[in-house]
Amino acid sequence: MANDSLLFLILASLLLSGFFTKTSSAFSIEEAAIDDLRLAFKQNQLTSRQLVEFYLKRIRRLNPLLRGVIEVNPDALFLADKADLERKVNTPGSSGGLHGIPILLKDNIATKDKLNTTAGSYALLGSVVPRDAGVVMKLRKAGAIILGKSSLSEWSHFRSNGAPSGFCGRSGQGKNPYVLSADPCGSSSGSGISVAANMAAVSLGTETDGSILCPSSYNSVVGIKPTVGLTSRAGVIPIIPRQDTVGPLCRTVSDAVYVLDAIAGFDSNDAATGEAAKYIPNGGYRQFLNPLGLKGKRLGIVRDPFYNFGNESHLHRTFEHHFQTLRRQGAVLVDNLQISHVDTITSEQSGETLAMLLEFKPAINKYLEQLVASPVRSLEAVIAFNKKFSRLEKTKEYGQDLFEEAEFLSRNITNIEATLKKLVSTFRKLSKNGLEKLIKKHRLDALVAPSFSAVSAVLAIGQYPGISVPAGYDSGGVPFGICFGGLKGSEPKLIEIAYGFETATKVRSPPTFKP
Numbered sequence: 001m002a003n004d005s006l007l008f009l010i011l012a013s014l015l016l017s018g019f020f021t022k023t024s025s026a027f028s029i030e031e032a033a034i035d036d037l038r039l040a041f042k043q044n045q046l047t048s049r050q051l052v053e054f055y056l057k058r059i060r061r062l063n064p065l066l067r068g069v070i071e072v073n074p075d076a077l078f079l080a081d082k083a084d085l086e087r088k089v090n091t092p093g094s095s096g097g098l099h100g101i102p103i104l105l106k107d108n109i110a111t112k113d114k115l116n117t118t119a120g121s122y123a124l125l126g127s128v129v130p131r132d133a134g135v136v137m138k139l140r141k142a143g144a145i146i147l148g149k150s151s152l153s154e155w156s157h158f159r160s161n162g163a164p165s166g167f168c169g170r171s172g173q174g175k176n177p178y179v180l181s182a183d184p185c186g187s188s189s190g191s192g193i194s195v196a197a198n199m200a201a202v203s204l205g206t207e208t209d210g211s212i213l214c215p216s217s218y219n220s221v222v223g224i225k226p227t228v229g230l231t232s233r234a235g236v237i238p239i240i241p242r243q244d245t246v247g248p249l250c251r252t253v254s255d256a257v258y259v260l261d262a263i264a265g266f267d268s269n270d271a272a273t274g275e276a277a278k279y280i281p282n283g284g285y286r287q288f289l290n291p292l293g294l295k296g297k298r299l300g301i302v303r304d305p306f307y308n309f310g311n312e313s314h315l316h317r318t319f320e321h322h323f324q325t326l327r328r329q330g331a332v333l334v335d336n337l338q339i340s341h342v343d344t345i346t347s348e349q350s351g352e353t354l355a356m357l358l359e360f361k362p363a364i365n366k367y368l369e370q371l372v373a374s375p376v377r378s379l380e381a382v383i384a385f386n387k388k389f390s391r392l393e394k395t396k397e398y399g400q401d402l403f404e405e406a407e408f409l410s411r412n413i414t415n416i417e418a419t420l421k422k423l424v425s426t427f428r429k430l431s432k433n434g435l436e437k438l439i440k441k442h443r444l445d446a447l448v449a450p451s452f453s454a455v456s457a458v459l460a461i462g463q464y465p466g467i468s469v470p471a472g473y474d475s476g477g478v479p480f481g482i483c484f485g486g487l488k489g490s491e492p493k494l495i496e497i498a499y500g501f502e503t504a505t506k507v508r509s510p511p512t513f514k515p
């Protein structure tokens with residue numbers, strides 16, 4: 001009798017933990033999209049606990065090699081159980097949004113929990129943030145489970161030019177899961193690596209110039225770089241507020257759009273979100289997940305300099321093939337266009353780096369000053385830390401030239417305000433006479449370019465949005481993406497185009513971990 005009741009207890013707890021549904025159902029978590037997960041929750045084929053356990057196991061197995069994750073949330077299983085209970089008792093909101101979906105956050109996005117927020121640097125280990133980042137508040141409201149922090153190019157690749165993409169002091173070198181010796185690209189490298197390798201359902205990254213689009217391209221995932229201000233940057237370790245933006249990296253366009261829906265919108269701690277809120281359509285972005293979204297869309301192709309690969313190359317053939325597919329799906333391609341002053345925009349001549357150097361110090365100091373506690377309170381202190389702990393941070397090998405340059409310029413240029421004003425006015429002119437003019441003249445809905453190209457600079461200085469979708473694999477197996485970019489607030493069109501392209505091509509396949 002005692003044995004029977006013990007057995008009953010064990011059985012009951014196994015049932016409650018979903019042990020049998022897990023083993024008896026054919027549901028496979030690997031590569032599952034949010035729609036699949038929601039359905040599996042609904043049909044009692046899956047619990048959030050099983051989902052989190054799956055990802056934790058994947059992280060334990062794969063992360064020592066890939067280093068896409070810096071920290072796992074010690075409360076992830078607790079949060080999963082809470083989500084399962086809420087679903088069981090039908091708490092309002094428990095069947096929609098991101099309820100019970102585990103998400104990884106780039107380590108420059110603050111969370112007020114047991115996780116550290118360090119931009120990958122030991123200098124910020126032990127710092128205490130005053131509150132969740134604006135996007136994290138929205139994620140929690142949408143029911144998402146914060147699974148952990150993903151690695152990155154340290155300080156979003158604004159410490160030094162010499163450091164490789166995907167390196168940070170705290171977790172070392174992130175690896176491309178398709179070809180381990182290949183570039184994972186940065187700076188949101190860990191977010192791209194981790195969702196590609198199924199170490200999380202979805203993730204967030206940030207972009208100042210290319211940091212979502214490029215890792216999405218190299219890790220064969222979908223990345224959305226939203227219009228600046230569409231998503232809050234409050235509580236995000238900055239490069240520069242004028243260009244920084246937070247966006248999703250996910251395995252599918254629809255996953256990325258569900259995450260965007262959860263994080264976009266007004267936040268009183270980031271004034272730019274007030275201005276950009278006008279772009280958000282009633283009902284959010286999911287209504288633009290239209291499989292026939294390419295019909296009638298006008299797409300511009302700027303060959304020079306974005307398609308500067310030879311006519312005989314695999315890349316060339318792949319993109320020509322994609323152009324045909326886009327046409328077959330009803331898009332009108334306007335070819336051989338030119339962006340005015342594109343060489344200036346995509347080179348040092350634009351002054352983009354100089355402006356970043358000038359704007360960085362006040363932005364980072366402001367972030368450091370508002371921390372509740374921190375080992376460092378200024379850029380100067382971070383530089384000193386990196387010198388003192390050069391072994392931890394590989395400062396001798398990789399340097400900190402951008403930090404030093406930013407610190408030097410802040411003391412050396414006497415008329416910073418005037419210099420910046422001039423630079424920003426140059427960016428406005430370049431954007432107005434560049435992409436804006438081109439799109440208006442040819443009545444384009446979007447520009448189409450390889451995601452790894454210099455198109456990111458055009459989008460960066462204009463504060464414009466872009467979406468990267470997997471487009472192919474080179475002869476060595478390294479992924480590449482196709483980018484659809486447009487003017488501010490053009491996310492609805494870009495989502496229709498990206499979803500139409502993804503539906504017609506289905507290029508993504510899971511990583512193979514080649515050496």
Ligand SMILES: *[C@@H]1O[C@H](CO)[C@@H](O)[C@H](O)[C@H]1NC(C)=O
Pocket residue numbers: 071072073074114115116125126
């Ligand atoms: C955060 O950093 C501290 C060291 O300061 C460490 O003890 C702790 O385990 C870290 N948190 C997580 C979730 O890894």
Ligand SMILES: *[C@@H]1O[C@H](CO)[C@@H](O)[C@H](O)[C@H]1NC(C)=O
Pocket residue numbers: 309310311
């Ligand atoms: C590629 O082909 C086009 C026309 O088909 C030609 O005009 C161009 O010169 C070629 N470029 C290269 C790099 O071979």
Ligand SMILES: *[C@@H]1O[C@H](CO)[C@@H](O)[C@H](O)[C@H]1NC(C)=O
Pocket residue numbers: 411412413414
């Ligand atoms: C800036 O630095 C340069 C080179 O070190 C020096 O010649 C110049 O006098 C400095 N200017 C100011 C305003 O400090």
